[in-house]
Amino acid sequence: MTNTARPLKVGLIGSGAIAREQHLPYWRELEEEGRVRIVGVCDLIRERREKESALCANAVPYADYKKMLQKESFDIIDVCTQNRVHAPATIAALNAGAHVLVEKPMAMSSRECDAMIAASKKAERKLMVAQHMRFEARAEKLKEVVDSGALGEIYTAETKWLRRRGIPGWGQFHIKKESLGGPLIDIGVHMMDLCVWLMGCPKPVAASGKVYRKFGDRKDLFNADWGVHYPAEEFDVEDYATALIRFEKGITMQMSVSWAANVHDEIEDMYILGDKGGIGINPLGYFSADHSSLTRTTWDWLSAEDGHRREVRHFCECVEKDLPVMVKPEESLRIQKIIDAIYESSRLNKEVMIK
Ligand SMILES: NC(=O)c1ccc[n+]([C@@H]2O[C@H](COP(=O)([O-])OP(=O)(O)OC[C@H]3O[C@@H](n4cnc5c(N)ncnc54)[C@H](O)[C@@H]3O)[C@@H](O)[C@H]2O)c1
Missing domain, CATH: 3.40.50.720 (NAD(P)-binding Rossmann-like Domain)
Incomplete structure (x- = not known):
């Protein structure tokens, strides 16, 4: 209806x-x-x-x-x-x-x-x-490659987004009861959603994770261009999270995200590996080998249209024409189950099963 x-x-x-x-x-x-x-x-x-x-x-x-x-x-x-x-x-x-x-x-x-x-x-x-990263041109291209079968059997993936100093200083991002968590639910949710969707939405079965708070509650925090607008004692979420997630059929995904980490530069990366080929976002491309050489496919031009714009227009069109939405709520529920399991695993110091 x-x-x-x-x-x-x-x-x-x-x-x-x-x-x-x-x-x-x-x-x-x-x-x-x-x-x-x-x-x-x-x-x-x-x-x-x-x-x-x-x-x-x-x-x-x-x-x-x-x-x-x-x-x-x-x-x-x-x-x-x-x-x-x-x-x-x-x-x-x-x-x-x-x-x-x-x-x-x-x-x-x-x-x-x-x-x-x-x-x-x-x-x-x-x-x-609103998982806008799925709507970006690079995601659309990578999805085409995966759907063509060019990766063969997908067996593992790794995704990370590490900011050097980039803790959101506005809103309620730093308060657990308002936001649930830090970078895991802020930028981690984007990376995991994109990665799992590109892998074909395998069912998660277990997660082992650890979250850390090393910078956000420091009174002497230097937050580079992001500024700090919250009292340090209010900060009660993590500023770094890392996890290994296991899916059905033995598929795995490693994930690390931070709002602040002592790395050389901001790192945003993802690769998905199959036995015929792999894809990555940094550099963006499809990587493989033939009988005598290593090969890669990249794209010289991709639309820079904002993923948020495509997402809003997509949702409007789905309502206008009664079409199915691209980000199925059941897929988002599975990502949330992974997030819940990572926090629990960090608290319990052991792997947590996902039902
Ligand atoms: N997709 C992305 O890339 C992206 C980027 C930033 C934020 N977000 C998400 O967007 C959401 C908001 O983030 P933001 O940066 O805009 O935060 P924000 O603090 O700037 O805005 C949130 C607004 O919600 C209002 N609000 C809170 N409770 C309300 C209520 N009961 N009724 C009406 N208004 C209410 C607040 O007053 C505030 O103005 C978060 O869920 C965040 O995760 C997504």
Whole structure:
């Protein structure tokens, strides 16, 4: 069941950094094309909701998302709050009959993800987590290579994103009860989602991980260009996480992420290995060998279009045409199960099974 009447009525819950920079501009673009009308912008902070709604032709600012959902009937709700609010806002919006795009990570626990999926099924409304990296041109190219079978049997992968000094200083990223964790749920969720999706979404069976806090709570923290806007004693999440994840059929993935680490430079890397070929993002390409040489395929030009733009446009199109969403909520639930298992494994100092 879907509402294909145009323009679709869109509401935003949370109008902070990501909404301002990477969601609202693309919804406004769709509004200019006559495909949507942004009718509500909700934020607890008055200045934010008023400023962002004033930039839209038809939007009313709201302080309470429950009141907004009562007042207006929405086709799409885009949830861009900090992580603690993802599940309650998503479930309320689904129950009110809207399709929901929600920022990453999906929620604070796999139990919350289950409830979100159940609400989406009951309401017969679409639910998608905003994993924008899947929508980038490089990901699209790598997926084409994997789907062609050029890797042969995929057996292992490694992914890392290590910032030298880059702890988010705004919002609630540093507070566990608001965000769940640090780089694992911030940038780790992107890398793991992309890697697991490219591998063909194998089922995770176990994780062994360790998380560390070495920089974020230091009063003398030097955070380079990122600045520090939070009191050091508030910082109670990790700033480094590392894990080995085992999947069915013996497939493995190693993952390391940091907001701060004493490395030579920021490192963003991923490779996926098969017995016929491998792919990587840094450098981007397909790597193999023939009978007498080592080979590589790279691309001289790829679209630099923002993955967030493609993601927002994709979700809008899925609602307009009743198409399946690219990031299935069940896939995001599996990533959340991996995250839950890594934190538990770190706490217990042993491998944790994933059901
Ligand atoms: N995809 C990406 O690359 C990316 C990048 C940054 C952040 N994010 C995600 O986006 C989300 C928000 O991050 P941000 O950087 O915009 O944080 P932010 O702190 O700048 O914005 C969050 C906003 O939500 C509002 N809010 C909180 N509770 C609310 C409620 N009950 N009702 C209405 N508004 C409420 C806050 O007042 C704030 O303005 C997080 O989940 C984060 O993980 C994703």
